[in-house]
Amino acid sequence: MSDRRERLARLDRLMGRLKEHGLRMTPQRAAILRALVMDPNHPSVETLHRRLVADYPNMSLATVYKTMNLLKELGEVRELEFSSRDNRFDGFIPQPHPHLICTRCGRIIDPDVPELKDLIENLVHATGFDVQSHRLDFYGLCPSCLKKD
Amino acid sequence: MSDRRERLARLDRLMGRLKEHGLRMTPQRAAILRALVMDPNHPSVETLHRRLVADYPNMSLATVYKTMNLLKELGEVRELEFSSRDNRFDGFIPQPHPHLICTRCGRIIDPDVPELKDLIENLVHATGFDVQSHRLDFYGLCPSCLKKD
DNA sequence: TCTCTGAAGAAAATTATTATCATTTTTTTT
DNA sequence: AAAAAAAATGATAATAATTTTCTTCAGAGA
Numbered sequence: 001m002s003d004r005r006e007r008l009a010r011l012d013r014l015m016g017r018l019k020e021h022g023l024r025m026t027p028q029r030a031a032i033l034r035a036l037v038m039d040p041n042h043p044s045v046e047t048l049h050r051r052l053v054a055d056y057p058n059m060s061l062a063t064v065y066k067t068m069n070l071l072k073e074l075g076e077v078r079e080l081e082f083s084s085r086d087n088r089f090d091g092f093i094p095q096p097h098p099h100l101i102c103t104r105c106g107r108i109i110d111p112d113v114p115e116l117k118d119l120i121e122n123l124v125h126a127t128g129f130d131v132q133s134h135r136l137d138f139y140g141l142c143p144s145c146l147k148k149d
Numbered sequence: 150m151s152d153r154r155e156r157l158a159r160l161d162r163l164m165g166r167l168k169e170h171g172l173r174m175t176p177q178r179a180a181i182l183r184a185l186v187m188d189p190n191h192p193s194v195e196t197l198h199r200r201l202v203a204d205y206p207n208m209s210l211a212t213v214y215k216t217m218n219l220l221k222e223l224g225e226v227r228e229l230e231f232s233s234r235d236n237r238f239d240g241f242i243p244q245p246h247p248h249l250i251c252t253r254c255g256r257i258i259d260p261d262v263p264e265l266k267d268l269i270e271n272l273v274h275a276t277g278f279d280v281q282s283h284r285l286d287f288y289g290l291c292p293s294c295l296k297k298d
Numbered sequence: 299t300c301t302c303t304g305a306a307g308a309a310a311a312t313t314a315t316t317a318t319c320a321t322t323t324t325t326t327t328t
Numbered sequence: 329a330a331a332a333a334a335a336a337t338g339a340t341a342a343t344a345a346t347t348t349t350c351t352t353c354a355g356a357g358a
Binding site: 024026045046061062065066069 | 314315316317323324325
């Protein structure tokens with residue numbers, strides 16, 4: 001269960017997924033996959049690209065974007081969306097609280113989540129983080145959209 | 150406990166916060182605050198602006214942005230950030246899972262949250278939503294940044 | 299009312315991401 | 329092995345939300 005072995009297995013899997021979709025394994029793609037798989041953190045496209053140009057001086061930012069989008073479409077990678085595009089506001093409750101968001105109609109409700117307080121306490125205990133805030137969004141279909149199926 | 154009264158109280162508060170910071174109460178700002186406070190949903194800047202131009206034909210989008218940013222700075226409004234700017238990736242675990250994000254050094258870790266399964270079940274039960282996915286980010290200071298204080 | 303600083307508005311700038319397209323590379327076919 | 333077809337790369341342009349800039353205007357205290 002060496003970390004390195006795990007990462008290489010993951011690399012294999014990613015290469016396999018691309019191949020099984022008839023996509024070509026180019027040197028650039030191989031390098032991007034390697035960089036992704038070897039990254040211990042949660043890199044941005046920018047970060048990956050910065051590292052890649054060291055070895056591949058004319059690696060294009062567009063190529064990194066395209067490859068990451070492929071992986072996203074294959075469900076092999078999850079994008080953590082930060083900051084600002086078409087943002088919405090909580091006008092009433094500035095304190096952080098969970099949201100329940102309907103992916104069909106866009107409705108957002110503020111559910112009660114009584115378990116939250118304990119959950120955060122446990123998290124603080126287990127990790128040593130000082131948790132100060134959060135962003136908790138649950139996605140799904142609201143009752144009225146469910147009826148329309 | 151009329152809804153309207155609550156909203157007017159909130160409007161008062163927002164006006165007070167601006168005033169106590171030496172900021173002027175202009176017709177535009179008053180209108181933006183009113184639109185925000187009366188909105189039953191989680192409006193975007195775009196949405197607010199679209200409504201405001203009906204009554205204030207030369208209300209500028211920049212003005213709405215500026216006012217919302219003021220409220221954000223005062224902690225009176227919370228921005229729900231969707232989609233794409235400087236995004237980062239989970240390269241290893243494409244399934245949704247909680248993140249613990251250090252607001253100082255940017256480190257992101259994937260904590261265990263054993264309570265999550267039950268929490269979601271309860272949520273489904275209480276709201277009638279079919280919860281299919283989530284985005285759970287906890288923000289705070291990591292142990293090593295805490296030490297540096 | 300006068301003054302002066304903050305605010306509004308229009309337009310330009312910024313920035314992350316996506317699209318375009320000519321060129322190059324890879325794969326398939328002859 | 330060469331030619332043809334398909335697909336990917338990379339440079340650049342396009343896009344779109346947000347921010348900045350700068351000139352003009354207006355609110356609030358003297």
